Amino acid sequence: MTVADADEAAPVSGTGPVLSLGAVEKRFPDGTRALDPVDLDVAAGEFVSVVGPSGCGKTTLLRIAAGLAEPSAGAVAARADRLGYVFQDPTLLPWRSVRTNVELFGELRGVPRAERRKRADAALELVGLTDFAGHRPRALSGGMRMRVSLARSLSLRPELFLLDEPFGSLDEITRERLDDDLLRLFAAERFAAVFVTHSVLEAVYLSTRVVVMSPRPGRICGEFTVPFGYPRGEGLRYDPELNRIAAEVSACMRAAAQ
């Protein structure tokens, strides 16, 4: 299915979760037990953040959800044809312009040129990089490159959007700005999102639900619902209720680390 005819298709709705992981385990050939059984359902319009110490299997979980890795046991069901994935690094092709980088996913899926160009330009506008469409990635700052990577997935109009610590390596100001951009995009598009981060505050600020993972072998040791609606904005960062939830999440993480 292409992005073009996906528009005519019914949006993912009602009939069960977009992503469903049932007792997923992962053991690497070298014996590393990365994931103990993990159950996770994500419905359309849900923004689920996964927090946990580094090395606890967050990336592994996302890769399994995306079909990039096979689980050693358990079941994975993704009802999303259009899958967005933002890696920890921007992974842009240095020989392509910003625009043709954003076009890549559509190109690989056989979307006609004119159509995917239109999508790419729209996605670039969403992330505020229209003026840089003709530039090569190396002319861009780290934050801008991450935006291009976001736009690349957005151009697909993803039903399921997986993000692996996308802003982890950016400075705080840039990170906060990109968080707000992401909130704006989520409010507009309402994809199902799984967002991996090690920042508890970022997780609570963005999500409808926060999932806490234990140290390796990772399993889910706590779930928190965040009761705020969308759109969310800057002011919410300092909301006492939000900070109370963040404190609970942190406590849960600390308890799991013991």
Place this chain on the structure above:
Amino acid sequence: MNVRPLLRRLPAVLVAGAAVGVWYLISMVVLAEDRRFLFPPPHDVVREGFLDGDNRAELLDALLLSAQVASLGLLISAAGAIAMAILMSQARWLERSLFPYFVVLQVTPILALVPLFGFWWGYGFSTRVLVCVIIAFFPILTSTLFGIRSADASYHDLFRLQNAGRLTRLWKLQLPAALPHIFTGLRIAAGMSVVGAIVGDFFFRQGQPGIGVLIDLYQSRLQSEQLLAAVLLSSLLGVLVFWFFGWLARIVVGGWHESADEPGVKG
């Protein structure tokens, strides 16, 4: 007018000037007049080698032939080595079974093979080209193979996310990523091909002379002005080839890869 590019070249120009100075010093001061023929001064080399019409024609014809041999050899080698690297990257068993023999071919002194080739196929143009093909093959093969493998696993994941197959990844990811490495290989191979064409000449005394044949001839006749002129032209050919590939790399990958920035001219 921007003088900065000129300023950047200044040190290299000064060194060239100093070299000519030292050359004069050796010819005119260190060497007594009866031994000056061993290392004649620059103006004698220019007069005999380049200003004398017949000598110049002889040198330039030979240079042209060597240049043709070297570039044709390089061209064939590049096509073959890049194709072979692509095949090897797609089929491990091919690499496992053939690569050791390319190493053997590489470490065998090629000049030791020349008499054998001459014995089999004569000392014509095509045998000379063959020497260059063999000499240039290995650096292009290894750098292309390395380049194709240089794309990170996360980039492969990026393509696999949208179900891109091997050939799509080869064409849209691995080959573009390999380009800077291919150019590095070509640059090295081009220099070696020129050396192959000239040194190979020492074994090819029949037929139309290349510049290496002339060097041999001038040396035996003690024509040291022309000998030096021929040596200078040989290195000029090498320099031209080196520059050409640097320029080509800048045109093709300069916009996105820093390897194409000319060394020594940065900043």
